Amino acid sequence: METRELAYFAAVAEELHFGRAAARLGMAQPPLSRAIQKLERRLGVRLFDRSSRGVALTPAGEVLAREAAKVLDAVAAAAARTRRAGRDDPVLVVALKPGGDGGLLPEILAAYRACPDAVEVELALCGVTERARLVREGRADVAFLHSPYEDLAGFDCEPLRVEGGVAVMSPGHPLAGRACVRLCDLDAGPAPVWPGRHSEIVEPAMLMQLAALGRLVVVAPESVRDLVRRDLVCVPVADAEPTTVVLAWPEGERSRELAAFVRTATMVAQRTAPHAQTRPTPP
Incomplete structure (x- = not known):
């Protein structure tokens, strides 16, 4: 399958209307319909139920809609990361919510500046739900996330600090x-x-x-x-589930500037780890 075909399918799956999907894609409806029919023949399944009542996804179409979204997001993220990597003034974009670094970021940034592979760090301060999305979309290189509350699928992670x-x-x-x-x-x-x-x-x-x-x-x-x-x-x-502050970045990403940032963050976290304390017992 070509990404173009998946983009056509995704538009129809979201609009559930061939005319609106064609307008959204900037094309006529007949070639869009033919492209979907060709995709259905190639896969050997019906992706849409078409009737006088409208257009609906079949069970097979629902599966492809989920998978197509992942593929198209991955392609867009790869393009975004590639464009940023080719800049004359490379930067490392770090996504976090205010206070979401476990108090580690100032020391991490200070230590990272001394690394031979360091580049300029740009902070993307954002909401709770945006951090992972920025990394998945290729608009950030790494994010401070919190386990077990966030979906870490598709990320490589390094735990930094466990908090009560x-x-x-x-x-x-x-x-x-x-x-x-x-x-x-x-x-x-x-x-x-x-x-x-x-x-x-x-x-x-x-x-x-x-x-x-x-x-x-x-x-x-x-x-x-x-x-x-x-x-x-x-x-x-006393009995709150521990929260682990983690650094998360795209699975398999191995840029030198990112690796240097992760190594630095791990070193700072180990050096500044609070001494073991006994939690107070409530009366």
Whole structure:
């Protein structure tokens, strides 16, 4: 299959209308219909059910729609990475959410500048859901992600730091004065806990505002302490699932500047690893 054929198929699969798909592709409808028919003959399956009620994907078409999206995304990402690699002034684009580096980035950048293979680093500060997408689309070279909360499929990864959790809440919350809490304490509280209820909210500013209003308790990695608003408090959560800060980059990518960045980040993480501490036990 050619990527052109997959692009034709993907347009029809998304529009479920040959006329709209043809207009989107900037072509006439008859050649688009012929291209889809040719693809169906080649694969030996029907990809669309066509009837007076409209166009629908067959089970085989649903499978190809998922796979075609992956292929087309990979081709677009390869083109983007290739163009950036050919720049006269190469840069390494690092995607992260504010505070999502586990407190490691300043030392990593300082150490990386001394590496022989270092290039200029450009930071892509973005939302929680955008970091991995930027790397997959070829618009960033590497990202700080958090395991186990994010899909790491298609990435090579290097774990940097394991963090416990804290509950971010309003000072007026009944548990705000505790030295430590458990998840069951939070579940029994007056405000819902995130993640869980309201998991669709992913923007940190919105989460912090709801916590300040007493509408939500946010369980987050402990490094968030350095970023929370002054009208919020952080209470350690003894049994929160650990979060691992990882560096993630496209599987198989082996550029020298990226390798130097990963080595530097690993070295800094090992050097600055906090000494083992015993978590406080809640009463």
